[in-house]
Each structure stands twice: as structure tokens, then as C-alpha cells.
Amino acid sequence: MDTIVSAWFPIAVTIVVSALIVGGMVTVNRLLGPRSARNKVKGEAFECGNPPSGSAWNRFSIRFYLTALLFLIFDVEIVFLYPWAVELRELGMVGFVEALIFIAVLVVGLVYAWQRGALDFE
Amino acid sequence: MGPLITFYALALLAIVSAAITAFSRNIVHSAFALFGALAGVAGIYVLLGADFLFIIQIFIYIGGILVVTIFAVMLTQGIADVNVSNRAVGVLPALVTAGVAGGVMFYAIIHSSWYHARPGSATPTTYWIGDAFLGPYVLPFEVASLVLLAALIGAIVISRQEVRE
Amino acid sequence: MTPLNLTTIDFSWLAILPLIALSVGAIVVMLAGTRVDDEDSAALGFIVLVALLAAFLLTMFELGQNTAAFRGSLAVDDYAVFFEVIIIIATALTVAMSLEYAADAGLAGAEYYALVAFAALGMLLMAAAGDLIIIFLGLETMSIAVYALAGFIRRDAKSNEAAIKYFLLGAFSTGFLLYGIALLYGATGSVRLTAIHASIAARTAVNPLLLLGLGMLLIGFGFKVAAVPFHMWTPDAYEGAPTPITAFMAVAVKLAAFAGFLRIFFTSLDPLATEWSPVLWALAVLSMTAGNVIALVQSNIKRMLAYSAIAHAGYALVGMAAANGREAGGAVLYYLLAYAFTSLGAFGVVVALDRGAESHAQIDDYRGLARDHPGLAAAMAVCLLSLTGVPPLAGFVAKFYVFAAALNAGFTGLVIIAVLNSVVSAYYYVGVIVAMYMREGGVAVESMSRRPGLLISIAVGVAGVIALGIYPQPYMGAAVNAFASALGRPALHAVSMLP
Numbered sequence: 001m002d003t004i005v006s007a008w009f010p011i012a013v014t015i016v017v018s019a020l021i022v023g024g025m026v027t028v029n030r031l032l033g034p035r036s037a038r039n040k041v042k043g044e045a046f047e048c049g050n051p052p053s054g055s056a057w058n059r060f061s062i063r064f065y066l067t068a069l070l071f072l073i074f075d076v077e078i079v080f081l082y083p084w085a086v087e088l089r090e091l092g093m094v095g096f097v098e099a100l101i102f103i104a105v106l107v108v109g110l111v112y113a114w115q116r117g118a119l120d121f122e
Numbered sequence: 123m124g125p126l127i128t129f130y131a132l133a134l135l136a137i138v139s140a141a142i143t144a145f146s147r148n149i150v151h152s153a154f155a156l157f158g159a160l161a162g163v164a165g166i167y168v169l170l171g172a173d174f175l176f177i178i179q180i181f182i183y184i185g186g187i188l189v190v191t192i193f194a195v196m197l198t199q200g201i202a203d204v205n206v207s208n209r210a211v212g213v214l215p216a217l218v219t220a221g222v223a224g225g226v227m228f229y230a231i232i233h234s235s236w237y238h239a240r241p242g243s244a245t246p247t248t249y250w251i252g253d254a255f256l257g258p259y260v261l262p263f264e265v266a267s268l269v270l271l272a273a274l275i276g277a278i279v280i281s282r283q284e285v286r287e
Numbered sequence: 288m289t290p291l292n293l294t295t296i297d298f299s300w301l302a303i304l305p306l307i308a309l310s311v312g313a314i315v316v317m318l319a320g321t322r323v324d325d326e327d328s329a330a331l332g333f334i335v336l337v338a339l340l341a342a343f344l345l346t347m348f349e350l351g352q353n354t355a356a357f358r359g360s361l362a363v364d365d366y367a368v369f370f371e372v373i374i375i376i377a378t379a380l381t382v383a384m385s386l387e388y389a390a391d392a393g394l395a396g397a398e399y400y401a402l403v404a405f406a407a408l409g410m411l412l413m414a415a416a417g418d419l420i421i422i423f424l425g426l427e428t429m430s431i432a433v434y435a436l437a438g439f440i441r442r443d444a445k446s447n448e449a450a451i452k453y454f455l456l457g458a459f460s461t462g463f464l465l466y467g468i469a470l471l472y473g474a475t476g477s478v479r480l481t482a483i484h485a486s487i488a489a490r491t492a493v494n495p496l497l498l499l500g501l502g503m504l505l506i507g508f509g510f511k512v513a514a515v516p517f518h519m520w521t522p523d524a525y526e527g528a529p530t531p532i533t534a535f536m537a538v539a540v541k542l543a544a545f546a547g548f549l550r551i552f553f554t555s556l557d558p559l560a561t562e563w564s565p566v567l568w569a570l571a572v573l574s575m576t577a578g579n580v581i582a583l584v585q586s587n588i589k590r591m592l593a594y595s596a597i598a599h600a601g602y603a604l605v606g607m608a609a610a611n612g613r614e615a616g617g618a619v620l621y622y623l624l625a626y627a628f629t630s631l632g633a634f635g636v637v638v639a640l641d642r643g644a645e646s647h648a649q650i651d652d653y654r655g656l657a658r659d660h661p662g663l664a665a666a667m668a669v670c671l672l673s674l675t676g677v678p679p680l681a682g683f684v685a686k687f688y689v690f691a692a693a694l695n696a697g698f699t700g701l702v703i704i705a706v707l708n709s710v711v712s713a714y715y716y717v718g719v720i721v722a723m724y725m726r727e728g729g730v731a732v733e734s735m736s737r738r739p740g741l742l743i744s745i746a747v748g749v750a751g752v753i754a755l756g757i758y759p760q761p762y763m764g765a766a767v768n769a770f771a772s773a774l775g776r777p778a779l780h781a782v783s784m785l786p
Contacts, residue, residue: 008168060197062281068190069277073270075186079178080266083252094291095256098264105267108314109274115321118278227499234496236473260296261303261357265412265424268310272405272428275317276435279398280450 066118077106129169136162153188153195160184174248299356301349302363305342305371306411312338313404320397329386331400338404339379342411346371353772355417359479362417362550366773369620369765370414370546373627377539378407380631380747384531384638386740391642394439394529403535406432410543419468419478422547426464426511430457433540437528449527456510456520464507470500480555487558501556501563505570508551511544512600513593515573525593530641530648533589534634537596538627545603545623552607553616554773567608568701574601575708582715588637589648591715592630595674598712599626605705606689609696616774617767618688624762625673625685625755632748633670636663638741640732647730653722654729663735664723666749671716673752676709681755688763 044051084091084099091098113119139158146152164179255263315338316331323331346368353364361367382403389399409428416422434457438450472478474496475486487497509517525533552563578598585591603626606619640647640656657664673682686709690702722729735742755762 011168064197065194066277066281068193069281070274072182072186072190073274073277076182077267077270079181080255080263082177083174083248083255085252086248087252087256091252091256091291094293094296098256098260098291101264102267105264105271105314108318109271112317112321113274113278115318116278116282230495230499234474234494236496257291257296258358259360259420261360262420262424265421265428268405268408269424269428269431271314271317272402272409272431275398275401275405276431279396279402279435280438282441 063118063121070113070118073109074106077102125169129166132162132165132169134162135159136166150195153192156188156191157184160188171245171247173246174251297356297358299361299363301352302356302361302415305345305349306408308341308345309338309404309408309411312341313401313408316397316404317401320401323397325396326390328397328400329390331397332382332386332389335382335400335404336379339375339382339407343372343375346375353775357417359417359481360421361415362773363415364772365765365769366546366550366620367415369624369769370542371411373542373624374407374410374414374539374546376747377535377542377627377631378403378410380635380744381531381535381539383740384534384635384744385529387738388529388531388638388641388741392440392529399436399439402432402436406436406535407539410539410546413543414546416547416550417480419471419480419483419551422551423461423465423468425543426461426547429540429543430461430511433532433536436532436535437524439529439532443527445527446529447527449524452520453524453528460507460510460517463503463510467500467503467505467507470496470503474500480551483555484557487556490558493559493562497559498562501559502566504551504556505563505566508544508548509570512541512548512603513574513597514570514600514604515577515597518574518577518597521597522590522593525596526587526589526648530589530634530638533592534631534638537592537634538630541596541600542623542627545619549607549616549619550773553770554775564608567604568698571601571604571608571701572704574598574604575705576601579708579712579715582712585715586650587648588650588653588719591650591719592633592637595712595716596630598708599630599674601708602686602689602705605693605698605701608701609693609698614767615689615692615696616770617763618685618692620766620770621759621763622685622689624766625681625752628748628751628755629670629673629680629682630748632666632745632752633674635741635745635748636667636670639663639735639738639745640730642733650719650722651728652730653719654726656723656729656732660732660735663732663745666745667723668720669749669752671719673756675713675716679756681752681759684756684759684763688759 080102081099084095084102088095088099136159139155139162142155143152143159146155160179160183164176164184167173167176167179312335316334319334320328320331349363349368350365355362355364382400385394385399385403388394389396406429409425409430409432412421412425412428416425434450434454437453438446440446468478471483474494475483477483477486506517510520513521525536528536552560556563575598578594578596578601582591582594582598585594603619603622606615606622609615637648639660640652653667656667669680673680676682676686678684686705690705693702693705
């Protein structure tokens with residue numbers, strides 16, 4: 001188990017350091033930054049973007065959810081292909097054809113979603 | 123010692139986050155607390171030497187499902203106003219059920235003879251998973267693509283716009 | 288690692304050609320649907336029927352093979368063929384029922400038929416599964432498709448309710464099943480059913496982990512076959528779903544779940560039979576009693592048939608609980624076969640009265656049906672009597688076999704409860720017959736001559752009920768033989784229990 005810890009040590013360090021940097025910036029900003037009362041004018045966009053209109057809690061089109069779901073489905077499909085990609089050369093022709101079938105089904109799904117207008121935002 | 127402390131830290135993270143997810147009155151807090159639960163489990167995969175599972179956990183659960191969940195929570199109008207606690211079912215029966223289920227599981231886990239796989243090592247597992255996917259488990263591999271295809275149709279059916287009168 | 292070849296993966300055309308035929312059919316329907324107007328989508332139903340026919344013919348080549356493929360992932364045995372044939376017929380009849388209904392109810396759309404085909408694909412996988420992963424994937428393919436189908440009537444609140452309830456509880460139960468699979472793997476180190484059997488049989492002491500996994504599997508399958516106390520979703524899901532899909536859920540989904548259930552419990556977990564048999568005993572009693580008693584007070588025929596379906600899962604569990612008697616397995620298979628045809632016939636009549644937009648699913652709507660549509664009323668009466676268990680119909684013979692097997696195995700108390708339940712069930716089944724023949728004032732039903740698909744479905748269902756009732760021997764022989772093939776043993780007593 002110690003070998004696992006040592007192998008993953010750099011990653012653990014990266015996570016800790018990145019957490020420290022982000023946390024540190026927020027803390028330092030809070031300690032050193034000028035403090036002033038919040039008011040409505042300060043909350044508005046300054047020389048960038050449009051002034052917000054209406055509430056953020058609107059009804060959104062269901063297409064946003066559909067896009068999110070499609071992303072998730074293709075996300076999962078891609079994960080299945082990583083192990084194949086790692087071992088592509090050793091698996092030979094049969095492995096290649098197997099993965100090709102998998103990808104073909106994936107492409108069918110994409111074509112279908114496209115034709116059904118699931119990718120359109122009119 | 124190091125792995126043991128890491129394990130308990132990760133387990134604590136997962137359990138506390140899961141408790142916040144389950145008990146928080148605010149569904150937005152629940153959605154964000156899910157991050158800790160999923161990340162804690164991902165860390166435990168690392169300790170088990172399952173590097174591919176770790177990446178998948180980050181990639182799909184945190185990068186995909188969690189983001190979609192938060193997306194749905196934030197886009198749904200007035201979702202924070204809803205009191206999500208379900209009062210239709212009493213606390214006591216729930217506690218008894220959970221307690222009994224937990225007790226039985228605890229007993230079973232303590233008293234079981236587990237099937238022991240080869241001791242884990244730090245070597246990457248992705249290669250062998252690819253081997254299994256395209257070798258002995260090629261049928262589940264291909265069927266998985268069809269499951270996803272059915273899910274895709276289901277998603278489009280559920281969300282399609284009713285254009286017909 | 289040497290390069291893969293077809294031998295290392297144990298490739299077999301025989302095993303997967305039916306699955307390929309159905310997948311190709313589903314994909315063609317899906318893609319063709321983007322080019323076809325929704326009004327013409329009945330043509331897509333015919334593509335699914337062709338794919339089902341091809342799958343049926345290709346399945347026939349598997350008969351008598353009794354081997355395995357893909358390193359044990361798929362079983363190519365008579366047991367798989369038995370369930371695959373029923374599932375293919377049930378799916379084909381569902382499609383036939385839908386051809387006119389879908390257009391009437393505004394369900395037109397390629398996705399409807401594509402999802403039915405995908406669901407059938409998942410069911411075939413469950414019937415032929417040789418490992419737990421294939422069972423799980425088959426279950427997921429089937430369930431995901433049926434969740435979407437249950438909610439297909441988008442603007443109907445009940446249909447939405449059906450979909451969301453079925454989805455949430457179904458996903459919950461799938462979680463149990465998956466946890467059970469994980470625990471079994473943890474206890475035995477394999478997902479292959481044969482390897483799990485060998486591992487359990489080699490043990491001297493019972494492993495608590497194994498029992499926990501067994502319990503989780505029981506909960507998961509209990510949900511899918513709608514056994515009490517895991518039946519909560521059933522009435523609402525059956526009531527809200529489009530009626531042909533209700534038939535599909537009551538027959539094909541239930542049979543596929545039983546196919547996986549029986550195979551795991553009889554070929555893999557059978558060394559633990561002394562542990563799981565009492566649990567199934569309790570589930571059987573609860574399902575029969577709760578199903579029949581609650582069905583008594585239903586005024587909606589879809590809900591009534593939903594509770595009836597729960598009760599019939601209970602009768603099938605009676606046969607499963609009597610696991611010690613080997614012939615019990617064949618009797619359960621025969622029971623499911625008889626139930627499939629009976630239920631399809633009954634739901635066919637329900638579809639005939641249900642006009643989609645205005646749902647005529649109250650039992651009161653059936654009043655006077657015999658005068659305007661004597662054929663429909665007679666078909667319904669035959670099916671309901673078969674569900675009650677009146678000779679010489681399929682339901683009677685099926686109950687006879689199951690109860691006889693349970694008696695042989697020494698489950699006298701269970702059989703007494705089952706018989707009492709059958710008596711109770713007669714009340715609500717006959718209630719519908721009384722309404723059809725002796726009351727006045729139901730709804731007008733559209734002429735059947737304009738709905739050939741539905742007519743054929745009902746006719747096949749009723750013909751099956753009668754054929755299985757008056758000449759059961761060949762089918763019972765097939766059921767016993769199929770069950771023996773799953774156990775990997777020749778059918779020694781195939782004829783001994785025939786009357």
C-alpha cells in the first residue's frame with residue numbers, strides 16, 4: 001500500500017497546493033483588500049456586459065437539460081474507449097473491429113440526435 | 123500508517139458530505155455537498171490501486187453527473203423554495219430501517235470471508251481493463267453502447283417539444 | 288498479451304445473431320424515423336415486426352444446442368430459447384396492438400417502436416445471460432426503454448406520473464440489484480453464474496456476505512417482478528402508461544425479470560436454497576394475498592389487472608419457493624407461458640376500449656359489451672376465467688402444475704393459501720364478466736374491423752389460452768426440458784408429472 005501512496009504523492013501534493021493557492025488568495029484578499037459597504041451600484045457590471053434584466057430564476061428551455069444529458073451520455077461512451085486506446089496495438093484486428101462497432105453505435109446515436117434537432121437551438 | 127490516516131480522512135469526507143447531501147434543507151447545498159461524497163470515494167479508489175476507476179469517478183461522476191445535477195438545480199425555477207424534506211414518512215421507521223440495514227451489513231462485513239484478489243500494486247490498471255473489455259467481456263462492452271443508445275432515445279423522447287397540436 | 292482472435296473471445300454467431308437482428312431493426316427504425324412523418328410511423332412498426340421475426344427464426348437455431356458463448360457471458364440453451372420465444376411473441380403482439388392505438392392516441396413517432404425494440408433486446412439478453420453483468424445490462428436496456436415508454440403520452444399527467452414513479456423506484460431497485468451483484472462478486476470472486484455456483488457449492492460454512500448479496504438480489508428482482516412488498520409502483524405505472532405498454536410491462540418485462548431471477552437462483556445460488564426458499568415463501572404469500580385483496584376494490588380495469596399481475600407473480604413464486612422439487616422449475620416456466628398469453632389477450636381487450644385521449648378503463652365502461660361486441664366480450668371472458676384458473680383453460684393447468692409441484696415438495700400450507708387466493712380472485716374477475724354480460728350502459732366501442740393488428744393480438748392471446756389449456760403436454764414438456772437445460776442436466780422426469 002505504501003507504494004500506492006508514494007506513486008500518488010505528487011498528485012496529492014498538487015491537490016493540496018492548488019487548494020492552498022485558492023484558499024490563500026481568498027483569505028489574503030479578505031485581509032488586505034479595501035472594505036466598503038455593499039450597495040446596488042457596486043453589484044452591477046462595470047464597463048463590461050449588459051446590465052442584468054429580470055430575475056435569474058427564469059424558466060429555461062428544456063433544451064439546456066437535453067444538451068446536458070447528451071453530454072453525459074457521450075461522456076460515458078468516451079470513457080469506455082480509453083482502455084481500448086491504451087492497448088490498441090496489442091489487441092490487433094479483432095480488438096479494432098470490436099471498438100469500431102462500439103463507435104459505430106455511438107455515431108448512430110449522434111446522427112439520430114442531430115437529425116431529431118436535439119443539437120439545434122432555434 | 124500513512125494510508126490508514128488517508129483512508130479515514132477520505133472516508134470521513136465522503137460520509138460527512140453524504141450526510142449533508144441527505145439532510146440539508148436546501149437542495150443547492152445538497153448538490154454541492156455531493157462533490158465531497160464523490161471525491162472522497164474517488165480518493166478511496168486511489169488507495170485501492172484502482173487508478174482507472176479514480177479517473178472515471180472524476181470524469182463521469184464529478185465532471186459529468188455532478189455538473190449536470192448542479193446545472194439542473196440552478197436552472198430550475200424556485201427549486202430552493204421547495205422544502206425537500208419528505209414528512210410523509212416518519213423519522214422513527216426510517217431510523218429503525220436504516221439501523222437494522224446498517225447493523226446487518228456491518229455484521230456481514232465483519233464476519234465474512236472475502237474473496238482475496240492479488241494484492242494491489244501501484245501499476246496502472248487501464249491496460250488490463252482494456253484487455254478485459256475487448257477480450258472475455260467484449261459482449262458487455264458492446265451491449266453498453268446499446269444501453270447508452272437507448273438512454274439517448276429516452277432523453278430525447280422525454281424532452282422533445284410537443285409540436286403536434 | 289497475444290493479439291485477440293475470435294477463439295480467445297469465444298465468439299459465436301449462433302448466440303448473437305438474434306440479438307444483432309433486433310439491434311439492427313431498432314437502429315433502422317430509429318434512423319428511418321427521422322425521415323418519416325409521424326403519421327406514417329405504423330410502417331416503422333412493421334420493421335420491428337420483421338426484426339422480431341428474424342430474431343425468432345435465428346433463435347430457433349439455438350434449440351437443443353445447450354452450450355455457452357463469449358466465455359460464459361451468454362448461455363445458448365433451451366431455457367434461453369423458451370423465454371426468448373415468449374418475449375419475442377409478447378413484443379410482436381405489443382407492436383401489433385400499438386399499430387392503430389399509437390396513431391389514435393397521438394403516440395405516433397419512431398421512438399415508440401425503437402424503444403420497444405430496445406426493450407426487447409434487453410429482455411433477450413436477460414433470458415440468455417450467463418453472467419451477472421449481462422443480466423444487469425439487459426435489465427438496464429429494458430428498464431430505460433420502458434421508463435420512457437411509460438411516459439410517452441406527454442401531456443397526460445397520469446402518464447408522466449407513471450414514468451416518474453416507475454423510473455425513481457426502478458432506479459432505486461436497480462441499485463439494490465447492483466449492490467447484490469457486487470457483494471456476490473466480493474464473496475465468490477466471479478460474475479459468471481457457473482463459477483459462482485462452484486464457489487458456493489465448495490463452501491462448508493455459509494458466508495454472511497453471500498446472504499447479504501442474496502438478499503439484495505431478492506429485493507432487486509422483487510421490484511422488477513412486482514412482488515409485495517416491492518410492488519408500490521405497479522398500479523400507478525400500469526394505470527398511467529399507454530395501454531399497449533401496460534401489456535408489455537405486465538407480460539414481457541415481468542417474464543424477462545423472472546428469466547433472470549430463476550436462472551440466478553436455480554443455477555447459481557441453488558446451494559443456498561434452504562436460505563432463500565422461506566423468503567420466497569413469504570413473498571409469495573404476501574403477493575398473492577395483497578394483490579388479490581386490493582384488486583377486489585378497484586374500479587379501474589388497468590389497476591385491477593395490475594394487482595392481478597402482482598398476485599400472479601405470487602403464484603409463480605409459489606413454484607419457486609418449492610425449489611427442492613426439481614419439477615417445480617418446469618411448472619413455473621409453464622405458469623409464466625400461460626400467464627403471458629392470458630394477460631396479452633386481456634390487455635388486448637382493454638386496448639380495444641381505450642381510445643387514448645378519452646380513456647375508457649373503468650370497469651363500468653365494460654357494461655353491455657357482450658351485446659355490441661360479443662367477440663370482444665367472449666375473448667375477455669376467456670382470459671379472465673383463465674386468470675381465475677377455471678378448467679380447461681391455460682390458467683387452470685398452470686396453477687395445477689405449480690400447486691402439484693409445491694405439494695410434492697411438501698409445501699402444503701403454501702398451496703392452501705394459494706388455492707384460497709384463487710377463490711378470492713374469482714370474485715373480481717367474474718365481476719367484469721357480469722358487467723359485460725348482465726349489465727347495460729357501457730361505452731361504444733369502435734369497430735374491430737378497422738383495427739386488424741389489435742384483432743390479431745387478441746386472437747393469438749385467446750388461442751394460446753385455449754391451446755395451452757386443452758393440450759398442455761407438449762408445452763409442459765418444453766418447459767421441463769428448458770428448465771433442465773438451464774441446470775445442465777437432462778430432463779429425467781419430463782413426463783412423470785403430466786396428468
